[in-house]
Amino acid sequence: MAFIRNKAGGQTEIPIHPSLYKEAQDANLSVAQYLNKKYAGDCDEKHGSPFQQILASEGLITPGGKNNPFGLRAPTLQEVLDGRSGYSAASGTGTNPADRGDPFGSASRILFPAAIVSMIEAYTQKDRTTDMVVFDELVTMNLSIGSENFEQPVVDYSNTGGPENTRSQRIAQLAEPPVLLKFTTSDRIRKLPTWSIGAEFSDQALRASTLDIVALTFARYWEVERDAHVYEYMSSIWSGDNDLNTGAVTAVDSDVLDTSITPPAFTHKAWLKFLARNRKYRKITHVIGDIDTYLQVEGRTGRPGTNNYDPTLARIDPQARVINSGFGNDVRWFIVDAAADGGPVPANTVWALDNTKGIVRVTNTSASYSAVEAFLMRRAQALRIDTSEACYRMFGNTDLKPFDALTIVQS
Numbered sequence: 001m002a003f004i005r006n007k008a009g010g011q012t013e014i015p016i017h018p019s020l021y022k023e024a025q026d027a028n029l030s031v032a033q034y035l036n037k038k039y040a041g042d043c044d045e046k047h048g049s050p051f052q053q054i055l056a057s058e059g060l061i062t063p064g065g066k067n068n069p070f071g072l073r074a075p076t077l078q079e080v081l082d083g084r085s086g087y088s089a090a091s092g093t094g095t096n097p098a099d100r101g102d103p104f105g106s107a108s109r110i111l112f113p114a115a116i117v118s119m120i121e122a123y124t125q126k127d128r129t130t131d132m133v134v135f136d137e138l139v140t141m142n143l144s145i146g147s148e149n150f151e152q153p154v155v156d157y158s159n160t161g162g163p164e165n166t167r168s169q170r171i172a173q174l175a176e177p178p179v180l181l182k183f184t185t186s187d188r189i190r191k192l193p194t195w196s197i198g199a200e201f202s203d204q205a206l207r208a209s210t211l212d213i214v215a216l217t218f219a220r221y222w223e224v225e226r227d228a229h230v231y232e233y234m235s236s237i238w239s240g241d242n243d244l245n246t247g248a249v250t251a252v253d254s255d256v257l258d259t260s261i262t263p264p265a266f267t268h269k270a271w272l273k274f275l276a277r278n279r280k281y282r283k284i285t286h287v288i289g290d291i292d293t294y295l296q297v298e299g300r301t302g303r304p305g306t307n308n309y310d311p312t313l314a315r316i317d318p319q320a321r322v323i324n325s326g327f328g329n330d331v332r333w334f335i336v337d338a339a340a341d342g343g344p345v346p347a348n349t350v351w352a353l354d355n356t357k358g359i360v361r362v363t364n365t366s367a368s369y370s371a372v373e374a375f376l377m378r379r380a381q382a383l384r385i386d387t388s389e390a391c392y393r394m395f396g397n398t399d400l401k402p403f404d405a406l407t408i409v410q411s
Contacts, residue, residue, distance in 0.1 A: 003057040005044045016107035028146045031114035058108040059085030060115040074210040080108045119215035132226040143362040152188045194388040231344040233391040238351045244392035251405035264410040268302040275328045281401040282354035289350045290338040350406040358402045364388035
């Protein structure tokens, strides 16, 4: 039994059952989201969200955390799995050794997987510079589903009757408008991949390992895991795959944009014309490439401000300001590893996108349900965490205008 502080100043008992994970799955929510939603009306959130208070009442806290102002030590895994990690000031001993849960097992054991997952996210989000965090800027929309299968909606914008190929018509007074604009989708059944990782604890490790050490270890693993997925997602989106993103984004050559280029030179004219492509349909917000490609673009010929002027000479230089450019002034560069080192972008190539209408990330929130259930039922000394997600182009393969690619020709 866990507790939260209610709005009347007292304690509200929260029953913790293994079925909690199934209930969260059925609601298409994570355990933390489910508990926060269920008990939000009765919780005094000055002391934290319902989920944070429930974890704290079971001793699932880490030193230095904002929900641990008294600096209580993190429990060992043995205490968590035996149900001796809970905290109750009213007991006089500061512990809650009688918590054995209902109908079986301990509440802290049941909450342990959910606590680990929430702590992983908290620790990971402290880093704002790694590839996985930068990739989050490219994602337009995050979807959560309750199973590994989902329907990918694909809106066709360019066909006859589509939003980009239709015009309004003049009509007489009180006449109904003609039906010209048609909204249709092509639903494609997709299946998300599932990845699994496990941790096994010896008896000595159970007594010596504390919750914060385990959470930090999993957080480090999760950083490496997500970092690897970032390159896989980008390769799938721009180079294509056999599942979600069939077909590649077509690249344009630099000497096509500026016919005066003598490769391997690269000019400001070619760069500006690349950013301006399809300017009425998208605004390039992010470009992706390796460090050598970045330096080529930064050192491009004819870049404004690179010409030296003699300050002693009289100069009349009225500057014309473009009022409808809508591109180029706030592009952000995502530097990735070189292709030879495992990076996703080929050498001398730039990938680009408009992050307001580009990438959708879909996550199966119930991927870990069966693994968690097995862990609870067996009272095992090993933990397994399953994750399941994928990324795809928002408008499928019918409209690639939010994406682009540039090849800087070398010869």
